[in-house]
Amino acid sequence: MEILGTVGPLILMFAIFYFLLIRPQQKKQKAVAQMQSDLKKGDKIVTIGGLHAIVDGIDEDKVILKAGDGSRLTYDRQAIRDVRND
Numbered sequence: 523m524e525i526l527g528t529v530g531p532l533i534l535m536f537a538i539f540y541f542l543l544i545r546p547q548q549k550k551q552k553a554v555a556q557m558q559s560d561l562k563k564g565d566k567i568v569t570i571g572g573l574h575a576i577v578d579g580i581d582e583d584k585v586i587l588k589a590g591d592g593s594r595l596t597y598d599r600q601a602i603r604d605v606r607n608d
Contacts (some may be wrong), residue, residue: 558599561585568604569597 565577578594579586585602587595
């Protein structure tokens with residue numbers, strides 16, 4: 523019974539950290555990975571650097587973006603932060 527008294531708070535603390543910190547982060551990472559895999563030509567996106575562009579071409583791990591001035595840039599898929607379809 524003494525072991526439960528000393529180990530119990532540690533287990534409770536780990537459970538709280540899991541549900542408040544670890545689990546939400548895992549959900550967010552899954553959502554970002556799903557968004558990056560669902561990219562298609564014509565999507566309006568924002569990169570992690572803040573560049574607003576339109577997807578012009580997609581390779582397995584690279585994306586060709588068309589910026590506002592007509593220039594074409596090549597980025598890694600992981601550099602896409604958000605898809606804006608507004």
